[in-house]
Amino acid sequence: MxxxxxxxxxxxxxxxxxxxxxxxxxxxxxxxxxxxxxxxxxxxxxxxxxxxxxxxxxxxxxxxxxxxxxxxxxxxxxxxxxxxxxxxxxxxxxxxxxxxxxxxxxxxxxxxxxxxxxxxxxxxLGVPAVTAHRALTTSEDGPDRLAPGALAGLTVLVAGGAGAVGNAAIQLARWAGAIVISTVSSDEKATLAKAAGAQHTVNYREGDPVTAIRDLAPDGVDIVVEVAPAQNLRLDLQVIRPRATIAIYSSEGGSEVALSVGQALSTNARFQWVLLYTVGRSALRAAAEDITAALADGAFGVGEEHGxxxxxxxxxxxxxxxxxxxxxxxxxxxxxxxxxxxx
Structure with missing residues (x-):
């Protein structure tokens, strides 16, 4: 072979x-x-x-x-x-x-x-979809499994919705009933994030993204799927609601994070680090089952039409x-x- x-x-x-x-x-x-x-x-x-x-x-x-x-x-x-x-x-x-x-x-x-x-x-699927599943299922007030309606009433902020993990997070979150906001860096990437299912996109290079996100989610977002914490953590802490989870799966843009302890304390924020190699067998199997259910429902695809x-x-x-x-x-x-x- x-x-x-x-x-x-x-x-x-x-x-x-x-x-x-x-x-x-x-x-x-x-x-x-x-x-x-x-x-x-x-x-x-x-x-x-x-x-x-x-x-x-x-x-x-x-x-x-x-x-x-x-x-x-x-x-x-x-x-x-x-x-x-x-x-x-x-x-x-x-x-x-x-x-x-x-x-x-x-x-x-x-x-x-x-x-x-x-x-x-x-x-x-694999790395992107399983990572996205983990990021969406570790919040204090959210579900530990995904299914239609599991994220109903929750707002998810996906940083970098045109990337593979961001795309998977959007598709899975929408399948589970969430409202999805995605930050992007261009109109072209906004088009991809919307094709994946994001109801709202915010170009972080234009205007004040904190204000734009807060206008869309006045009470704050429930889950952040974060690809670039060094760049975005300060923004994340300004747009989450109390007890929200910021799920961090990569270190794009820098490997060191500056954290305002007071700001984080005031939100009771949960920081969830996501690396598939150590999440445990039960979490991997749960992700595989839920992702396959989304496939069976026709809720997950690839190609330009899916962002x-x-x-x-x-x-x-x-x-x-x-x-x-x-x-x-x-x-x-x-x-x-x-x-x-x-x-």
């Missing part, structure tokens, strides 16, 4: 397309023929050494993908050969990610993909795909691994 690998940290040029023998699934594992693989910022950060030294001598990148199960190990009962699935955390604590034709994963890392959802959609343009690369173009994500491509970067689900 074909696989993209790297044996040393560095820029995207360290990625090589090679031939490797396919592994067989062990107990509690399944083997998935990957049709589409998703590329996330964490992929190039791992590859470049941003998360420390390599833990395996050879690594196949890629946490997210979608395809068809072609073999199952002993003890696997809920997933069968021929099932369409989407993956999460394929590369976490393992050397083999989704940038290969066949990947062996624990059965807990795969979830059935509804027949109505394309492989493009399935490969775009998330898709950029396709061939497997042999994985280095270019990584470079595109590293250059902050707007939309979702996908790798076309196999032409079809079967050889």
């Amino acid at each position: 074909r696989a993209v690998v790297y044996t040393q940290s560095g820029n995207s040029s360290v990625l090589d397309l090679v031939e490797r023998a396919a592994a067989d699934p062990g107990p509690g594992e399944v083997r998935v023929r990957i049709v589409r693989a998703g590329v996330n910022p964490t992929d190039w950060k791992f590859r470049s050494g941003g998360f420390g030294k390599m833990t395996f001598p050879e690594i196949v990148p890629g946490q997210d993908g979608a395809g068809v199960v072609d073999a199952v190990g002993s003890g696997v009962t809920d997933i069968a050969v021929g099932d369409r699935v989407w993956t999460m955390l394929a590369q976490h604590a393992r050397p083999g990610g989704t940038a290969q034709e066949l990947v062996v994963l624990p059965v807990d890392n795969v979830t059935t993909l509804p027949d109505t959802s394309s492989f493009d959609v399935g490969a775009a 998330l343009p898709v950029h396709h690369y061939l497997l042999e173009q994985t280095s270019e795909a990584h470079a595109a994500v590293e250059a902050s491509a707007v939309g979702k970067v996908l790798i076309d691994v196999c032409e079809t689900a079967w050889p």
